Amino acid sequence: MFEAVAFYLFSFLTIAMFFIAVTTSQALYALTALAAGMIFISAFFFILGADFLGAIQIVVYSGAVMALYAFGMMFFDTTRDVKEKKGNKMIIVGLGTLAAILVVVIFATPMVADNIVAFYPMTEGVGNTQDVGMVLFTKYLIPFEVAAVMLLVAMISGIVLAGKKMDLSLTLMSDAEIKDVKKEKNKKVLS
Amino acid sequence: MEIGLNHYLVLSTILFAIGLVGVMRRKNLLLLFFATEILLNSVNIAFAAISHYYGDLTGQMFAFFVIAIAASEVAVGLGLLIVWHKRHGNIDLDNMSTMRG
Known part of the structure; x- marks a missing residue:
């Protein structure tokens, strides 16, 4: 209840x-x-x-x-x-619902066919966190490491993409220098 | 009334449909990212529900990896968006048609 x-x-x-x-x-x-x-x-x-x-x-x-x-x-x-996009609302809602139902069919087909067996069954008398740790660091260790490398790559790409001109410190520069940098940047954008 | 697996799958369907509608009608790229987050989360609910009702931990494992992928997607996507906004001054999808024939 x-x-x-x-x-x-x-x-x-x-x-x-x-x-x-x-x-x-x-x-x-x-x-x-x-x-x-x-x-x-x-x-x-x-x-x-x-x-x-x-x-x-x-x-x-x-x-x-x-x-x-x-x-x-x-x-x-x-x-x-x-x-917002101006388009046919019926098509959008219809396509969205159709694709969502397809996702559920993908999930539900093995269940209806009774094809699911517990691969890594939950251990009795062990908390969820401990159980997750045991499976994650034994059976799923390689995907875990690959995910770690992927997060590292994402972090580096985030720094490289968003951190341009980070070697310049605006607080240490005089006003004239900041104006010069701004002018240069505008020129680059306009060209 | 007992809550079964079907309840969770129906909820997952509804959330996935909401996310897809968002992906199709949004023009602002930042709000498009919000809609993709909704999609990933709705599938996570389905994974966790199946994991619970079949007594299997695999679903939860995949939900963890989906969360990791979502986090890295946000980092890379926001970096690209900032570069695009610095260069063009907007993040509307309609202006990103440089490959139009």
Whole structure:
């Protein structure tokens, strides 16, 4: 009973938040609604007994990803209203629903065919975090290392792409030098 | 009333449809990224639900890797967006048609 109430409450909240994130014309509202939706999604993970996944969801999404988006939005002009594509709404909604149903069919086909066997069954009497650690560092060690390398590559690319002109320190330069740098930059943009 | 696997799969479908609608109607690239986050999260719910109802940890493992991929995608995507915005002054999808024939 308690589980059902929690499920319906959080599914309503998540759907409402993500609907706002997709339909609003203010970038800041979309960011806030997305952050709220991410936290509500972690509630499902806690209901499902995946405690570690829920904690990671809060830390990574609501912490790291949302902070990154918030910092990224400082670079963009987010105060103006976002223009939307003008198109046939029925086609968009129809195609979206169709593709989503296809995803569920992909998930559900092995279940209906009774083809699923537990590959790495949960150990009795062991907490979720310990269980995850045991499987992650034995059976999924190589994908874990590959994911670590991928995160390193992403970090380097982020630094290289966003950190141009980082060798210049604007606080240590005089006003004339800053104006020169600005002029040079504008020339490069205009040409 | 018992909550079964189908409830979670239906919820995952609804969230995935919302994300797809967002991907198709957004023109601002930053908000397009938000929609892709919704897509990844909806699939994560399906993974966790299947992992719970079949007593198998594989679903949770894949959910972890999906989260790692989403984080690196955000880092690279935002870096590219900042470079594009510095150069062109906007991040609208319609202006990125340099390969139009």
